[in-house]
Amino acid sequence: MTLGIVKRTEEEFAEWLVTEPGFVTGLMAYDDEPIVLEAYQREFLNNRSRFRWVTKSRQVGFSFLFALEALARCHLREKHTAVFVSYNLDDAKEKILIARQVHEELPLAFQKRLVVDSKTELAFESNGATKRLSRILSHPSKAPRGKKGDVYLDELAHYVNDREVYRGSTALILRSNGQLTGCSTPLGRRGIFWEIANEELRKYPHHTRQLVPWWLCRFFSTDVRAASEVALDLPTEERVTRFGRPTLIEQFDSLPLEDFQQEFEGKFVDETYSFFPYELILPCTSDDLVLYDEPTSVRAPEGRIVAGFDVGRTRDRSELAVFEEIEGRFTCRMLRSFEGTPFAEQEAELRRLLGTLPVARLSIDRSGIGMNLAENLSRDFPQVVGENFTNEAKERWATDFKILLQRRDVTMPRDRDLVAQVHAIKRRVLPSGKVSFDAERNARGHADKFWAVALACQKERAPERPLAGNIGVRVLG
Incomplete structure (x- = not known):
C-alpha cells in the first residue's frame, strides 16, 4: 500500500x-x-x-x-x-x-x-x-x-x-x-x-x-484495495484463497462454512435447522455465574453434583462439565477441556474430582476409546455411569436438554464457544428413517463441550427390569 x-x-x-x-x-x-x-x-x-x-x-x-x-x-x-x-x-x-x-x-x-x-x-x-x-x-x-x-x-x-x-x-x-x-x-x-x-x-x-467483512482488514487480507473491489462478488472459498492471510485461512479451515460466513463475513445465517435456537440458549446463560477451575476450590454444594465427560477422539478434545442440581434446576460449576492430554492423566483428574466432590453421578462416554476409561472408573466408583453414544441416546439427551432450556431450568456461563456448540446441534432424518443429532466437525471438535453438558444434565431414568411374570387383569363394566 x-x-x-x-x-x-x-x-x-x-x-x-x-x-x-x-x-x-x-x-x-x-x-x-x-x-x-x-x-x-x-x-x-x-x-x-x-x-x-x-x-x-x-x-x-x-x-x-x-x-x-x-x-x-x-x-x-x-x-x-x-x-x-x-x-x-x-x-x-x-x-x-x-x-x-x-x-x-x-x-x-x-x-x-x-x-x-x-x-x-x-x-x-x-x-x-x-x-x-x-x-x-x-x-x-x-x-x-x-x-x-x-x-x-x-x-x-x-x-x-x-x-x-x-x-x-x-x-x-x-x-x-x-x-x-x-x-x-x-x-x-x-x-x-x-x-x-x-x-x-x-x-x-x-x-x-x-x-x-474480514477482507477490509489488513490483518486478515493480503490486498485490501483489490479485495474491496472484487471480493464481495466471489464465493467464500475463492476470496479466502485469493486474499486471505494464513491466520484467516486457518479460521476458514477450522469452521463449518456457515459459521465462518457468520463470524467473519457478516452473513445472517438462517438457523432453521438448529435443534437449539438462540432464543432458547441465551436466556439460560449468565455473566454472573461463578465457575471453578479445580475441584478443590468448589464451594460446599447445596444440591447434588452431577457431571458429564465426553472422551475426545484423535482430533477432538475431551470435555468435562460439572453441574449442581437443586430441585430440578442445573447450574454449571465447572467446565474443563483436555486437549492432547494422555488418557492416564485424564483418568487421574477424574479420580481427583470423584475423590474431592460428592459427585452423585458422572456420566462418561464409553464408546470406542472411552471404554477402558469408563470401565476403570466404574470399577472403583459406583456413581460412574458408562454411556453409549447411539442415535437413540443422543436424541434422548438432546431432548432432555431442550426441555431444560424451555423451562429455564439450566444456567450456563455466557461463553461464545459454548453457545456456538449448543446451537450447532442439528436434527437430521437419515435415509434409514432414523433421527440423528450431531454437529459438523471442525478444528475445535465435534460439539464435544455440548455433549458433556448434555450428559451431566440428562434426566435420570431407572434401569429397565425384566418382569418376573405376567399378571392378567380383567376390567369389568
Missing part, C-alpha cells in the same frame, strides 16, 4: 487535530506504537449520524475503536459522557483498560487529569476553570439508565435482552446530541440487531449501516 504525504499549514494541522480522526492518529499511541486506522475505522469516526449500525467480522478492532473515540471526545469536549454496553463483564472491563492505557500514553500537554479510575468507569477533569467532568462508563448487557450522551452497544446481537437494551439506549440520546451505535457480528436471523441491519421486517430510515 502506498502512503500519501499531505503537507498541512499550522492552522490546518490544528483544525485536523480537534477532529476525532486527527486526535486519535495525531496524538494517541498504544503499547508505544502510534495508532494507525483502517479505512473503515476512519469512515466510522467521520459518521455523524445519530444511529450508526455496524455489521462486522470478528477481530476487526471495533471494541478498540470505541475506546479511542470515547477517549478522544472526553478530551475534545468540555463535558462528555460515553456509555459502553458489552456482551459480558470481561469485555466491559477490557474497554476501560484500553482507554486508561491510551490516556497514559497521551502527550501531557493534551492530557486531562484522571480523577475516577475503576474497572468500569473513568472520569477526566477539564483543564479549564469550570473543572467539568467527562466520563466513560462500561457495564455488561443491561439497559443503561440515567446518563445521557453517546451509547455503544457492542456485540448487540449476542445479548439476552437485546430489545430492552436497545429501547433503553434510545432514551439516553433523546435529550442530547449523542450518538447510538449498534455493532455486532451476526447471530442468526433474529433479534433487534438483525432487524435494523437488514430491514426485512420494517424500515429504519434514520440508521446508517456499515458492513465490515
Whole structure:
C-alpha cells in the first residue's frame, strides 16, 4: 500500500487535530506504537449520524475503536459522557483498560487529569476553570439508565435482552446530541440487531449501516484495495484463497462454512435447522455465574453434583462439565477441556474430582476409546455411569436438554464457544428413517463441550427390569 504525504499549514494541522480522526492518529499511541486506522475505522469516526449500525467480522478492532473515540471526545469536549454496553463483564472491563492505557500514553500537554479510575468507569477533569467532568462508563448487557450522551452497544446481537437494551439506549440520546451505535457480528436471523441491519421486517430510515467483512482488514487480507473491489462478488472459498492471510485461512479451515460466513463475513445465517435456537440458549446463560477451575476450590454444594465427560477422539478434545442440581434446576460449576492430554492423566483428574466432590453421578462416554476409561472408573466408583453414544441416546439427551432450556431450568456461563456448540446441534432424518443429532466437525471438535453438558444434565431414568411374570387383569363394566 502506498502512503500519501499531505503537507498541512499550522492552522490546518490544528483544525485536523480537534477532529476525532486527527486526535486519535495525531496524538494517541498504544503499547508505544502510534495508532494507525483502517479505512473503515476512519469512515466510522467521520459518521455523524445519530444511529450508526455496524455489521462486522470478528477481530476487526471495533471494541478498540470505541475506546479511542470515547477517549478522544472526553478530551475534545468540555463535558462528555460515553456509555459502553458489552456482551459480558470481561469485555466491559477490557474497554476501560484500553482507554486508561491510551490516556497514559497521551502527550501531557493534551492530557486531562484522571480523577475516577475503576474497572468500569473513568472520569477526566477539564483543564479549564469550570473543572467539568467527562466520563466513560462500561457495564455488561443491561439497559443503561440515567446518563445521557453517546451509547455503544457492542456485540448487540449476542445479548439476552437485546430489545430492552436497545429501547433503553434510545432514551439516553433523546435529550442530547449523542450518538447510538449498534455493532455486532451476526447471530442468526433474529433479534433487534438483525432487524435494523437488514430491514426485512420494517424500515429504519434514520440508521446508517456499515458492513465490515474480514477482507477490509489488513490483518486478515493480503490486498485490501483489490479485495474491496472484487471480493464481495466471489464465493467464500475463492476470496479466502485469493486474499486471505494464513491466520484467516486457518479460521476458514477450522469452521463449518456457515459459521465462518457468520463470524467473519457478516452473513445472517438462517438457523432453521438448529435443534437449539438462540432464543432458547441465551436466556439460560449468565455473566454472573461463578465457575471453578479445580475441584478443590468448589464451594460446599447445596444440591447434588452431577457431571458429564465426553472422551475426545484423535482430533477432538475431551470435555468435562460439572453441574449442581437443586430441585430440578442445573447450574454449571465447572467446565474443563483436555486437549492432547494422555488418557492416564485424564483418568487421574477424574479420580481427583470423584475423590474431592460428592459427585452423585458422572456420566462418561464409553464408546470406542472411552471404554477402558469408563470401565476403570466404574470399577472403583459406583456413581460412574458408562454411556453409549447411539442415535437413540443422543436424541434422548438432546431432548432432555431442550426441555431444560424451555423451562429455564439450566444456567450456563455466557461463553461464545459454548453457545456456538449448543446451537450447532442439528436434527437430521437419515435415509434409514432414523433421527440423528450431531454437529459438523471442525478444528475445535465435534460439539464435544455440548455433549458433556448434555450428559451431566440428562434426566435420570431407572434401569429397565425384566418382569418376573405376567399378571392378567380383567376390567369389568
